Amino acid sequence: MPGRVAVVGYGVPFPCGQYPKTTEVEMALEAIKAALGSTPLSKDEVEGLFSVATIEPDPILGLDMHHVTTYLRLEPRSMARLSLGGLSGGLAVKYAMNEIQLGHISTALVYAASRERSITDEIVLRAMKHRAFPDTGMRLFEPVSTQPYIPFSAIPIYALSARRYMHESGATEEHFAMAAVRNRKGAVENPWAAFREPLTVEEVMKSRKIATPIKLLDCCASLDGAAAIVLASEEKARKITDTPVWIRGWGEHHDKSTFIPTDTTQGSICRFVAAETAARRAYEKTGLAPKEVDVADIYAPFSPQELILPEDLGLFPRGGMVRAIEEGETDDDGRVPINTDGGVTSRGHPFSVTPIYEFINIVRQLRGEAARQVKDPRIGLIHVEGGMVNSSMVFLLEAGG
Amino acid sequence: MTEPRPTRGGMQKFLKPSNYSSAYLKPYWDGLLQGKFLLPRCAKCRELFFPPRPMCPKCLSGELAWEEMEPEGTLHSWSELLDRRFLILEVPMVLGVVDLKNSAGRLVTRIRAPATEVKIGMPLRLVFPKYTHEGKEMAMVEAEPVR
Ligand SMILES: [Zn+2]
Numbered sequence: 099m100p101g102r103v104a105v106v107g108y109g110v111p112f113p114c115g116q117y118p119k120t121t122e123v124e125m126a127l128e129a130i131k132a133a134l135g136s137t138p139l140s141k142d143e144v145e146g147l148f149s150v151a152t153i154e155p156d157p158i159l160g161l162d163m164h165h166v167t168t169y170l171r172l173e174p175r176s177m178a179r180l181s182l183g184g185l186s187g188g189l190a191v192k193y194a195m196n197e198i199q200l201g202h203i204s205t206a207l208v209y210a211a212s213r214e215r216s217i218t219d220e221i222v223l224r225a226m227k228h229r230a231f232p233d234t235g236m237r238l239f240e241p242v243s244t245q246p247y248i249p250f251s252a253i254p255i256y257a258l259s260a261r262r263y264m265h266e267s268g269a270t271e272e273h274f275a276m277a278a279v280r281n282r283k284g285a286v287e288n289p290w291a292a293f294r295e296p297l298t299v300e301e302v303m304k305s306r307k308i309a310t311p312i313k314l315l316d317c318c319a320s321l322d323g324a325a326a327i328v329l330a331s332e333e334k335a336r337k338i339t340d341t342p343v344w345i346r347g348w349g350e351h352h353d354k355s356t357f358i359p360t361d362t363t364q365g366s367i368c369r370f371v372a373a374e375t376a377a378r379r380a381y382e383k384t385g386l387a388p389k390e391v392d393v394a395d396i397y398a399p400f401s402p403q404e405l406i407l408p409e410d411l412g413l414f415p416r417g418g419m420v421r422a423i424e425e426g427e428t429d430d431d432g433r434v435p436i437n438t439d440g441g442v443t444s445r446g447h448p449f450s451v452t453p454i455y456e457f458i459n460i461v462r463q464l465r466g467e468a469a470r471q472v473k474d475p476r477i478g479l480i481h482v483e484g485g486m487v488n489s490s491m492v493f494l495l496e497a498g499g
Numbered sequence: 500m501t502e503p504r505p506t507r508g509g510m511q512k513f514l515k516p517s518n519y520s521s522a523y524l525k526p527y528w529d530g531l532l533q534g535k536f537l538l539p540r541c542a543k544c545r546e547l548f549f550p551p552r553p554m555c556p557k558c559l560s561g562e563l564a565w566e567e568m569e570p571e572g573t574l575h576s577w578s579e580l581l582d583r584r585f586l587i588l589e590v591p592m593v594l595g596v597v598d599l600k601n602s603a604g605r606l607v608t609r610i611r612a613p614a615t616e617v618k619i620g621m622p623l624r625l626v627f628p629k630y631t632h633e634g635k636e637m638a639m640v641e642a643e644p645v646r
Contacts, residue, residue, distance in 0.1 A: 259576070306582075309580045310578055
């Protein structure tokens, strides 16, 4: 029986936003410092250092982690960088947990720092100047020759999923807007969120149409940000904090498609096998039931998926999110509060940092220190995804003490 | 029925030879040019599949034969793209997921109809408009409502 692992600290050095004049390495240093500062640990006590793919200084070799260890004079005995789209942050946490449970290390720091917004702006400006666009974005999807007209963006893909969900569940665009508004209520009180102005359903409905039924205010915003969490073995956690948050277990699954499931007409685009299966495995592994979840943070890049994913995760019956969102069942005083600090749509979405933000939201909730605190939560759920939910991880956390 | 709009040369720019000229895609590509929708069928396990792959996704055999399919399907879902920043496309444009008639798979492509005339479940016919890319004649696959 492997020992337990706890989250014992976290840090967000600055709000999610646009930071064109810094580097990802500098942002990482600040995140690590902030997370360590929330614990009594010195930097020399960090035995494992784990992160996700970055864009600079080099996206391929991963040697930016050496910059971080050099600048901080760190000598971890375990180090790794994990990369699988939006899932990366979840994988880095899993790797850290595994290393602790294997007994290789007793403390781990997991960080993510991304300047994806500023770097994308630079690339687009350069491309517009030279009238040539890089084709790397196109290679994300199926070969252009067999799946023509999939544009340089994930928005249309998720819009296709949203339209099908409307067809199958009876959801309307107003229901999607309600989810965006619920997320915003959390962001208003989250000092690290990018979008903190109150929002109404009318404003979402009137916002610019991007790819129907998705409108501007249904979308996440690609931004820059950094965050870190500290993990420890049970023995170590007891020495570090009075309020450890235990990672009870996780489930993971990867479906056999890239964005739209194309190689069969059976796969659903509005019911995500990877999320469903990952959740089932997480419940099985921990012995917890979906009805025991007191608070959840869900990785939904667009507001329609805010309705689909809680159904996949077993928090609401199939099609049940339509009524749940109408009746406020996912508000902070509802049956299963979801995305209480802004969610992907309002917190801001540097995709590799988002999973770390999610852990921080749930840890704060389970410690009773959230800005928008749910009443006495015991079990928290974190869902992380990559592709169009082609990969999913579900973590179940428990308040300690 | 709206006529296909020119794509500002954008789409062609993205059809990099490195992408479309992979050897395994040549029969598919040549078929479109002749107005035929060819799909690979595994010579070993008889699996029919779409999109074409370098090997059979079921049994991994590289021995593939090509069969002509009825160019028909139904609309599984759709979205009207309106943002000009979908860099390579003329907007507005209806993007659709087409369930192919033989259940071999799904095609994500342009639906040649205005948003007001598309409906989930409607029957569609595949069409193969031609254009020139780097001096070479090529064909694309799109879908239009069956009237
Ligand atoms: Zn085969």
